[in-house]
Amino acid sequence: MDATAGKELTAVEQMLCKAFPDVGPFGTSALEKALRKLEKFELACQGDDWADPECKATNTEALQYARARAVVKGLSWSLRESLQARGRTGTIERLMEEPFLGKSNATKIVEIFQTGTCQRTLARFERGEAPLDSEGNVRMWAHRHEHKATRPMTDGPAKVELSSVLCISAMTAIKLVHERNIRSIAQLRDRPEIVRELHGGHRLDHSLRFHEQLQEPVPAEDACEMLKTVRETVRALRVPRAAGWHAELVGGGRTRGRAGHDVDILLWHKEEMASFLSSQGPVFVLDILLGVLVEQGRVLPKGEAYFSRKCVASRHDDPRPYLRQIHMAQESSKGFENLQYDHHDKFFGIWRSARTGKLHRIDLVVCSHPEELPFARLAWTGTRTLNRLMRLRAIDLGLYLGAHCFVARGDREGTTETKVVVDAQAGRPPEVITLGKLEPLPFKYVQSEEDILRVLACGTNAFAKLVDPTNRNA
Structure with missing residues (x-):
């Protein structure tokens, strides 16, 4: 079928x-x-x-x-x-x-x-x-402009150049061009008093000094070294079942077979969550891992360079609250929802190559819960455009697709049931699951990226070309 x-x-x-x-x-x-x-x-x-x-x-x-x-x-x-x-x-x-x-x-x-x-x-x-x-x-x-957000469409090259600097957003670049008459990275470097005024402090100063290096594509040898070091380090940590942790490339490393100007690594475990409970509360595997990588000199510390870390403790609640949030019934899938509701533990920072000493950007993502792995893998493989298309398709089916699960959107005013076809392949009767509003689709039906794509295709293999990640460069 x-x-x-x-x-x-x-x-x-x-x-x-x-x-x-x-x-x-x-x-x-x-x-x-x-x-x-x-x-x-x-x-x-x-x-x-x-x-x-x-x-x-x-x-x-x-x-x-x-x-x-x-x-x-x-x-x-x-x-x-x-x-x-x-x-x-x-x-x-x-x-x-x-x-x-x-x-x-x-x-x-x-x-x-x-x-x-x-x-x-x-x-x-x-x-x-x-x-x-x-x-x-x-x-x-x-x-x-009609929303009183007055932004000229001129000076595009200057804004693109400035916003390419780590720690400078598009909004900051717009203000630099039109309020401070800064039109290049070179001009900004010559104005340290302006740099000091900007949000980012020493992190922005570091990003400016090493901008060209951080924009270079990461060599394959360094990407492999980063993956190997992260995998070996996490497996040597003093955490439950440490030897069972896995690390794999996502993002461009998976869709193109090579890294761009950063390396995206997904960590996951078949049995363990991204954190575990101690007498003092949740302990995050990512925090322990970062501590060792900083000590080894591989990750630059927070006081020296860009260092953004986000960890989530609510995964230990039962049920997990981030699997049933009202925004799931309201998402438009037009833009800003892309990572806003991603509750996997994440780190964005700077890596120093053991081979050359050069600096590269690295993104680490730790899968929140073992059964959420297919969704984390799909979302972090991307691309952003493809993620938007898949979320729009889910909305058409009455579902919310995020980095953790499928959830029934239901009716905004009531509790309309949502019927989900999880299998409609030839030779067998369709398998249909009925969900209430904001009820997650049981994970037993989505144990792989292929399963997710099959649900999006109403239980068929119509979207099977996308199972191969090298076909996801949309």
Whole structure:
């Protein structure tokens, strides 16, 4: 049985049926980079959509470019061959048959593919000018202007450069450009009095000094050394069943087979939670691990560099409160929910290579509870765009999909039951589970990423291409 048979697919379903390899067969890498650059310009000029305390609204333009890039990655046909056979107009029309693409973005895709740029948007952004909208009008202000969040769409390159520094948010970069006339990292380095005023203190000072080093892709040898050291160290800790801890690469290390400018490592145990109880309260495995890694000189300490740690004690409550929160019935899945409700223990910091002495960024995630592993693995493998698509699909099914579980959203006004098809494969009757509002789907039905994708596909294998993490580069 195929969930896609006999019915018109939604845009989200169409996307989840695709594969998104790191490098596709049709020579679109330059186009994908240009669309990613447009997304970055929108995020830098408008303020990122989930880190914006002034107005938690969706950055619609950035989202459109992210989706357009994913569509290009997932194309099953060649743009070049289509242009030769159908011409420009025919290819634009063909792109408009793909999910999420209207005429404006389809036209941009063809223009960038043919010329390397888009005069209305990318070329203007790169010159520091505000882009033009689909009608040719200058988009001088971010769409949040109507919410009294006045942000000019000019000076894109300066904002992108400044917000690339660890500890400088898009909002801070906007203020540096328009309130302090700082337009480059070099200028900011020459103004230590401004650096001292910014939130971040010594961490920002360290990030500025080592910015270029922290932006370099992490060499494969160092990524392997980081993984090996973390795995060996956690297994040597004085914690229950220490030898049973596992460490694996997630993020780009899993989807692309190589790290980017940081290394993401997921730690998990088949029997143990991310913390255990002592007479003084919860003891976090992550804290003990970080203590040893700092002592070894591998992780830079809090007083020296960027060091962000978040641990959660509520996993010891029964039931776990983060599995039944009212926000799950209200999530829009448009942006800022991405990591806001992730309750796995996490650390974001700086690693010193034992091989070269160079500094690299490292993210450590400790799976909160053994049975939550498939959800943690799926969420932290990503990509962000794919996570959004999967959450939107879950909403269509009356479910909330987070980094811990599936939860029935129910009706906002009542307690409507939600029916979940967990298995509808050929040769056997469909298995349907009925859940009450904010009731988690029992973990016995979702013991792998493949199981999660099958639930999203109404019990079928319609989304099976995404089981392979190298097909998740949306």
